[in-house]
Each structure stands twice: as structure tokens, then as C-alpha cells.
Amino acid sequence: MKAMTYRGPYKIRVDRKPDPVIAHPNDAIVRVELASICGSDLHLYHGMMPDTRIGHTFGHEFIGRVEEVGSSVQNLKPGDRVMVPFNIYCGSCFFCARGLYSNCHNVNANATAIGGIYGYSHSTGGFDGGQAELVRVPFADVGPQVIPDDIASEDALLLTDAFSTGYFGSQLADIVEGDTVVVLGAGPVGLAAARSCWLMGAGRVIVVDHLDYRLEKARAFAFAETVHFGQVDDIVLTLKKMTDGLGADSVIDAVGAEADGHVVQHVTAAKLKLQGGSPVALNWAIDAVRKGGTISVMGAYGPLFSAVKVGNAMNKGLTIRANQAPVKRQWPRLLEHIRAGHIAPRELITHRFDLDDIAEGYHVFSSKLDGIVKPVITFGA
Template identity: 45%
Template sequence: MRALTWHGKHDVRVDTVDDPEIVNPRDAIIKITSTAICGSDLHLYDGYIPTMQKGDILGHEFMGEVVEVGSGSTLKKGQRVVVPFTISCGSCFHCSKHQYSACDNGNPADNQDIAMELYGQPMSALFGYSHMTGGYAGGQAEYVRVPFSDVGPIVIPDGVDDDKVLFLSDILPTGWMAAENADIEPGDTVAVWGCGPVGLFAVQSAFLMGAERVIAIDHFPRRLELARKFGAETINFKESSTYEALMEMTGGIGPDAVIDAVGMEAHGLFVDNVVDQIKASTFLGTDRTHSIRQAIVACRKGGRVSMPAVYGGIVDKFPLGAFMQKGLTLKTGQTHVQHYLPGLLAAVLDDKVDTTFLISHRLPLEQAPEGYKMFHDRQNEVTKIVLKPGMAPQ
């Protein structure tokens, strides 16, 4: 089959690789009909995530048709399914608490040492996202093996277009959980750093959860325009001081809740961010944490901080004093996708949540390397790229 493979920093290629096979009874093989490039994939593209190996198949946002099942799978051939990016067993201590992204059994034991050293506990398994997270082949391919297929995938009704449900695999539940972690109360003002896919879904979700005002912060005009379409007020941090603007907009109090949807590759020529970029380029650090620092400082006293954004290592210049003195709370973590799928699928089918607005480009799988470069270099106009195996070249 054909699949997008990683070969190093800014080097991804579509190669011919072996077809996946059933390994365990609970496996299923999915023929991919749609897969997307995620902002988190750019961390792999930029070489920030350790334990990648040449030839690894990328992709963790995908859906398709069931073509083969193991004896323990509950899926049936011919069903259309969306697959969560987290690989979860459904029966361990964490899965029993619906903390699916903390599953103990998805990540093979021989891949857990690095995460144990970094984080004290092994990470959950993810599709197409390094050997630290299990080394599983991803879905930017013609076919993919799905472990624990009796737990993860959700069956999509006939007649529903891929574009409408594809983002249930990751970014829609991630944006929803980000808003949920902000503990939004009716009448709240919520500030969202980053108007990428997760940030835009967090904006939508915050309004649905009762926020009175949502303030979206970014510097890409097109993404700020999309946020305004959902009713958000906006701050372009290249044109205004974010902190001063937020204080003015909230009468000097600050937002009730803040959401960092930017993560480890924050943009902007700020002193702390420039220092972080130098450290990252010289291998003295991994994360550019300007956005979470700014969110903590801007949040009102007694407020809530939600951090869906990806961070990978140990950071400095963290405003721990402000965090403690202001009495803030922080919730974060990889998304418990399986927990949210039924409710969000219903919301999508009832047209309560819009997803298709995000897609700016559709490309054949064979042009995935071009898609990665476009998404990396042209983030103003490229908001989401969907890859289609078998699609004619553009």
C-alpha cells in the first residue's frame, strides 16, 4: 500500500509499504477514505518529538471502511467508522474512569522507558506519533490496523459525508474538552490563545457551554476572521498588546477562564519566546511556552486555565508565583476521545456543531508532502488539509 512516512526533519515521503495485518483478535483493518494533517503533526515535521524512526507512518486523524476484523472485534465489514487518535483498551483502571488517553495497556512495555523517565508514568498509545507513544502506524495511508477496535471506533450512519465527521477523530473532541476543562459558567468571559483548528473548536464549544464572551487571540487574519464568524471578539497580537487589550476588554479584571490552544511552537517576537527559540535550536530546550505564560498572567484571580496544547518537556520561566498567588486552577491532558464521541456525533448530526468550515484544502494522499509544507509555511490561508487516498492529482 501507499503511505506517508517520516524520514527526518521536514522530510516526509509517500512510500510503498507492507499492508497491515490482523495481529490480535480485537484488531480491525480500515481502508482509509479521509485523513487529515493535524497541527500536532507539524511537531513531528519540525523534529521536536523524540523516538521517531525513519519509515514511520504518520497520521492520527482518519476514518474509513472496515475491510477485515479479528475474532474479538465488534465491528463488521463494510461499516464506516471514525477512529480516535488515542489507543485505549477500555478495561484498565484509567479506562474504567473514562480517562481513555491515560490507558495503561495500549502502549507496549518496551516503548515506555523514555516516557517513564520524562513523566514518571508511561504515555498512552497514539496512532502515528513516535515510538514513545507505542510506535503504531498512522492513518495517512491507504489502510491501517486499529487495535482495540471494539473500544475506539464509532460507526457513522450511511449518507453522512466524511467531511462532516472526520474531525471527531481528534480536534473536535479536543476543542470540546478544552472548553469543558475551563469549567465555563453562564456569563463567563473566556480567552482562547490560538485560532488553529483546536482553538476554533474551543471557541465554538465555549459558546455552546454558556460563555457570554469569547476573545480569540492570534496573528493570522484569516483565522481571526473564522473566530469572528462564531461570535468571538479578537485580538491580533502583532497589532496590540494582548495583556493590555484583555485588561481593557474586561474592565481590568481579566478573563474568567483562559485556554491555551497554541503549545510548544508559539509564534511572536517576544523576549521570552525568542530565548525559548534559541534554546530549542541549540537543543537546550524543547518548548516555546509564551502562550501559557501569557494566559496565566492575564487570567483573573480565582480563574481557570485550560491547556489542550501539546508540550513535551521541562520548561523554565514558568510564572508559578502568579499561578499560586492568583489562586488559579489548571486542567490539561491528551483528549479522552472515546468518552466524547457519542455526544459529539449526535451534535454534529443535529447541526449544533459546524466542522466543515475548517477545511481549506483537499489533496490526494500522494501529495501529502506538499500538504505538510503548505500547512507549515502558509498557516494564514491553510487552516486544514484533508488527504484522500485514490484522489486524482491536483
């Protein structure tokens, strides 16, 4: 099969790799029809994620058609079109039983905090991802879901991570009707979070970023007020002034480790190849939320110490809620919202690249060229 492969920081190419095979009776093999490049894939591309090995295939957002199933699979059959959550999870451990699919205890021997993720280095289990013609899907009876006939393929694709994660971020923000919510970051997840805040009852949504085209997308897609942090002297003071001097009721950090702002810490993280990264966005959240408020963290962080203002958070009486999204838990309500016309996740998509051109897709997305917001990978005729 053809598959994207990692060759080192900023170096990827399409290679021929052996077709995946059924390795366990509950596996399925899925022929990928659509995949996408996620903002968190760029952490891998930039060399910021530990234990990203040469030859690894990225991609944790994909849909496709089942080609083969293991002998114990009961819920899928060859020919089914499925959307596959980025979480790989067993469905039966202590954490899965509580809906914490991203914290599954049985799928990732390399970490104690996080479960498995497709195409996200050996620190999340070493599973090859969906930026390939075929992918092995473990625990096929609990993860994938047949795509309903009335759901567009590109909407289903965005539910495998980006939109579901944004929706989950708005849940973590603990929004009360009429609340003011600030979203840091106008990438796909931040935009999905901002749009979802209205579904949670927010009375005001403010999106912060430094790229004009993404802020325009925040206004058009998420109906949000916007602030360009590069055009104000002090972003925290600006947000305080916009909220009667109190701060927002909730702040959602949809940026994470590679936040612009503190070049020294960013470069240090890159040299150490650890996705701990810059604490800029999280510290802005701590300073910009009101006393007694809530911070929702979806931005990807790693193990590197990053000087977060924990004392400020404690003294302000803040609640900080964070996790990787348990994607499948969000699907029933999101499918309802799509059917009701409240959301159309596919509206986030701006670019499409064939698998053969995926290196160009990564370059354009990483460099923020051509107004790119969300790139999708297609697989020819």
C-alpha cells in the first residue's frame, strides 16, 4: 500500500509499505477514503513529540470502508463505511467503563496517562495511522461506527477528532447560560469549540489568534468576536477590559505547546524533542479568566516543565479541566446537531490534497499558507 511516512523533522514522503494484516481476532482492516491533517500532527512533523520513529505513518482522523474483519468482530462486516475515533481503547477497563476512552488502561504500554492514538508516535502506542491506503483498526467492535446514510462523508471525517474535540472542550468549560467564553486559538479545534459554546448556552464568545484569515473564519463560522493578540499591547488587559474588568467566565486553551510568544522556551522544547513547549496560552488563560472561573485545556502538551502559573490559579480559585477527547462519547449529540442544521463540520475544510501530494499539504498547513484552516487528504479515483 501507499502510505505517508516520517523521515525526520519537516521530512515526510509517500512510500510503499506492507499492507496491514489482522493481528488479533477483534481487528478490522479499513481502506481509507478520506483522511486529514490535524494541528497536532504538526507537533510530530516539527519533531516536538518524543519517540516519533522513522517510517511511522501519521493520521488519526480518517474514514473508510471495512475490507476485512477478525473472527471475533460482531458489529462490523466487510463493505461497511465507518468513521474511526482517534482514540484506540478496549471498552472494558476501569477507565473505559467510565467513558474515559482516551485514558484506556490496556492499549498503550508506553504511558500511564494516555491510551492509544492512531499515527501519533510510539509514546501513544506506536499504531500506524490513517494517512495511508489501508489501516489496521484494533478493538473494531468498540471504536468504529458505521456512518449513517444521512451524514456527509466530510462531516463524518471531522467528527473523528477536530469537531468532537472542540465540542468536548466546550463541555469542559462548564458553561452556564449567558456566560462569556474566550477561546485561545482559531485553528480547527478552536473554531469548533467556539461554535460549540453557543450550543452550551454561552452569551458571548471571543476568539483570540494572530492570523487575520483565521480570525475572519472565527467571525464567519463561529459567530465570535475576535482579538488579534499581535495588535494589542497586553492581551490579558485587553480581555479584562472587554469583560468589565472581571475576566471571562471560562477560557478554552485550544493552542497548546507550540503557542507563539515565548521563543526561548519554544526553541528549548524543540531541541529536547519534547512536546512540553510554551506555557503562553495556558498562562494567558489563567490570567484572563475571572476569579472562580473555569479553564478548559485541549491544546496538546507533553512532559516538559513549562512554568505554568499554578499559584495564580490556586489563589484565584480556578477550576482547570483537561483531557484528550473521548470522541465516541460526543457522537450521538453531534449527529443530532448536524441533522438539525445547527452545525456543518465540513465548513471548516479549506484545502484538499491527494495522498501523493501530502508533503505539500503538510508544508502549506505548517507554514499557514493560502488561508489554510483544515486540509483533507483524498485517495484518487
